[in-house]
Amino acid sequence: MLTAEQNDELTAVEPGTRMGEVLRRYWYPVAFAREMAEFPVKRVELLGEFFALWRSPSGRYGIIPEPCPHRKASMAYGVVEGDGLRCPYHGWKFDTEGACTDQPAEKDNTNFQSRVRATAGKVEELGGLVWAFLGPDPAPLLPRFDVYVMDGYRDIGWADIPCNYVQVMENAVDPHHVEHLHGRYFEFIGNHEGFTAPASFGKQHQRIGFDAFEWGIIKRRILSGASEDNDDWKVGHPLVFPYNMRVGGGGVHQMQIRVPVNRTTTRFMLYTVHAPEGYEAIEQPAIPDYEIPVFDERGQHVVNYVEGQDIMAWCTQGPITDRTTEHLGRSDIGVSMLRKMFKQQMAAVENGQDPLGTIREPHERIDLPCEKDKFHAGGAQFALDFCDMGSTRYSPMLDTIRKVHLSAAEQVGKDKAAGRPSFTPAGGIGDATLAAGTDAQVDSGPVG
Amino acid sequence: MSSPPDRRFAADAEAHRRDAPRFCPNCAEPVDLASEFWEGDDRRFYCWCAACGWTGEIAPTGDTAIGHEPPH
Numbered sequence: 001m002l003t004a005e006q007n008d009e010l011t012a013v014e015p016g017t018r019m020g021e022v023l024r025r026y027w028y029p030v031a032f033a034r035e036m037a038e039f040p041v042k043r044v045e046l047l048g049e050f051f052a053l054w055r056s057p058s059g060r061y062g063i064i065p066e067p068c069p070h071r072k073a074s075m076a077y078g079v080v081e082g083d084g085l086r087c088p089y090h091g092w093k094f095d096t097e098g099a100c101t102d103q104p105a106e107k108d109n110t111n112f113q114s115r116v117r118a119t120a121g122k123v124e125e126l127g128g129l130v131w132a133f134l135g136p137d138p139a140p141l142l143p144r145f146d147v148y149v150m151d152g153y154r155d156i157g158w159a160d161i162p163c164n165y166v167q168v169m170e171n172a173v174d175p176h177h178v179e180h181l182h183g184r185y186f187e188f189i190g191n192h193e194g195f196t197a198p199a200s201f202g203k204q205h206q207r208i209g210f211d212a213f214e215w216g217i218i219k220r221r222i223l224s225g226a227s228e229d230n231d232d233w234k235v236g237h238p239l240v241f242p243y244n245m246r247v248g249g250g251g252v253h254q255m256q257i258r259v260p261v262n263r264t265t266t267r268f269m270l271y272t273v274h275a276p277e278g279y280e281a282i283e284q285p286a287i288p289d290y291e292i293p294v295f296d297e298r299g300q301h302v303v304n305y306v307e308g309q310d311i312m313a314w315c316t317q318g319p320i321t322d323r324t325t326e327h328l329g330r331s332d333i334g335v336s337m338l339r340k341m342f343k344q345q346m347a348a349v350e351n352g353q354d355p356l357g358t359i360r361e362p363h364e365r366i367d368l369p370c371e372k373d374k375f376h377a378g379g380a381q382f383a384l385d386f387c388d389m390g391s392t393r394y395s396p397m398l399d400t401i402r403k404v405h406l407s408a409a410e411q412v413g414k415d416k417a418a419g420r421p422s423f424t425p426a427g428g429i430g431d432a433t434l435a436a437g438t439d440a441q442v443d444s445g446p447v448g
Numbered sequence: 449m450s451s452p453p454d455r456r457f458a459a460d461a462e463a464h465r466r467d468a469p470r471f472c473p474n475c476a477e478p479v480d481l482a483s484e485f486w487e488g489d490d491r492r493f494y495c496w497c498a499a500c501g502w503t504g505e506i507a508p509t510g511d512t513a514i515g516h517e518p519p520h
Contacts, residue, residue, distance in 0.1 A: 001484035318451025325457035328485035336494035
């Protein structure tokens with residue numbers, strides 16, 4: 001439970017707000033590389049502001065606020081010329097640094113051009129996504145997280161959902177919801193629709209824990225039938241501050257991305273890399289993206305797949321959930337821990353410091369801790385459940401993805417028979433992040 | 449812009465506003481975060497102070513504090 005003022009502060013994304021200033025210190029995916037190749041200009045909404053993003057024929061990207069500094073017509077309808085973007089209304093042109101380079105109807109011998117600079121952001125392409133940084137200089141480096149650079153077969157599911165991103169992030173530090181929302185509720189829906197929900201999702205939690213680390217919060221759980229020796233506890237997986245969660249298991253690696261488009265809209269993306277043991281490389285000239293369903297034709301949430309269930313829970317909390325009348329319990333301690341982390345970063349930015357997870361050192365890749373054997377379900381079983389019961393069922397590449405996992409399993413069998421190791425793409429840190437016998441920073445102790 | 453307040457729990461929201469710790473028990477500066485959760489009959493506030501970094505739980509007891517007697 002928070003006061004209305006605290007809730008307002010926590011959920012703000014706009015410039016000039018405490019949280020909005022924190023959020024502007026990070027890079028965000030704002031387009032698929034595929035769509036910018038199809039048409040080189042895009043209107044982008046991010047953190048409650050609108051921008052024009054463009055890609056030049058030479059492959060350079062630029063992003064500036066949508067209104068032309070001249071008379072406010074939309075630069076998102078602009079004309080790409082050279083590396084710059086020309087306003088469709090009177091032809092003013094801006095380069096990727098935001099400098100006005102042409103004012104066709106004005107005299108050349110004035111300094112008018114230099115007085116109307118657009119505020120340009122930084123743009124880079126990585127992993128089939130186009131990323132933008134719209135905060136103050138000097139911009140940090142774009143973090144090259146493992147999923148964006150590792151070998152494997154990729155696809156990207158997405159949906160724009162009508163709720164504030166903080167309630168999505170609070171879900172990332174809420175282990176218990178899995179056994180109910182993706183366990184008991186999934187089973188209930190399956191019984192009515194005639195399918196069998198995955199058994200591993202309904203296992204009861206025995207213990208939960210959280211550890212703050214350099215990229216966010218590592219979440220841990222011990223499910224019934226497991227112990228401290230299982231990956232779910234000793235490795236865990238992280239909330240990557242402030243808007244991601246790294247998950248995986250069974251040769252599947254995924255970043256769940258929750259872009260704060262505005263205060264009540266979140267772009268939910270599932271950036272997935274299929275890279276099982278025994279993986280045989282498949283060429284991908286472009287990374288496919290696909291929209292996942294949020295509502296059915298009756299306007300009801302689609303709840304017969306894992307992410308649809310999450311989306312239902314996030315959205316039915318309201319566009320911005322009323323935290324003045326919530327009732328957290330001890331099991332929600334991860335939520336309070338995350339709120340503290342948000343507050344810590346607000347203070348850091350106000351003090352002129354970089355917030356958590358901004359990186360300024362050049363790097364090849366950043367591997368994140370993530371359990372390999374999720375829910376101790378067995379690798380192949382988790383991968384098949386992932387394909388059939390999650391958003392991947394809507395992927396245009398579903399058949400190929402299933403083949404990736406099945407042929408990898410076959411390859412492992414061949415390799416074992418031949419006494420040779422199987423190729424496994426590197427991705428994620430599967431080693432223990434918590435010493436045996438050690439408590440997490442925030443630890444429930446045994447439950448029940 | 450927030451969702452409409454849930455009128456069923458207006459008294460809880462008011463109690464939170466009334467009772468949430470305002471000052472850090474370590475340095476007496478204003479507390480930055482007081483996130484309330486409930487445990488049995490207890491109301492607990494998970495607190496963080498930006499000034500000194502103190503983190504802790506504060507639980508109002510009212511007039512009655514419960515002690516204990518070890519087995520003997």
